Amino acid sequence: xKNVMEIKGYKAxxxxxxDTNMFRGEFIDLNGxxxxxxxxxxxxxxxxxxxxxxxxxxxxxxxxxxxxxxxxKLMVRLPTELHQRAAASAAATGKSLNAWLxxxxxxxxA
Numbered sequence: 001x002k003n004v005m006e007i008k009g010y011k012a013x014x015x016x017x018x019d020t021n022m023f024r025g026e027f028i029d030l031n032g033x034x035x036x037x038x039x040x041x042x043x044x045x046x047x048x049x050x051x052x053x054x055x056x057x058x059x060x061x062x063x064x065x066x067x068x069x070x071x072x073k074l075m076v077r078l079p080t081e082l083h084q085r086a087a088a089s090a091a092a093t094g095k096s097l098n099a100w101l102x103x104x105x106x107x108x109x110a
Contacts (some may be wrong), residue, residue, distance in 0.1 A: 007048040031068050
């Protein structure tokens with residue numbers, strides 16, 4: 001994945017913030033906001049570790065699960081023509097649309 005940094009086993013999306021002229025990191029899959037700013041990679045790693053520790057400590061203190069829960073259900077809205085092409089592609093591989101989409105998402109997110 002592009003612009004993703006792993007810190008202590010947790011993934012953070014990194015983007016450049018032109019307003020601050022710094023890089024901003026935000027942890028993905030946490031059950032709340034935990035972000036951090038820095039101007040270089042080493043500082044991003046340090047600030048990210050600090051932000052993560054604070055977040056996890058607060059979750060422990062409050063008895064809150066730190067990770068988001070996912071149901072496995074996903075509602076997707078597609079343009080009619082794209083839906084039709086996807087259904088045809090699924091049928092051509094002998095799969096249901098759901099199974100085909102699962103494979104496509106798995107490949108795209110690897």
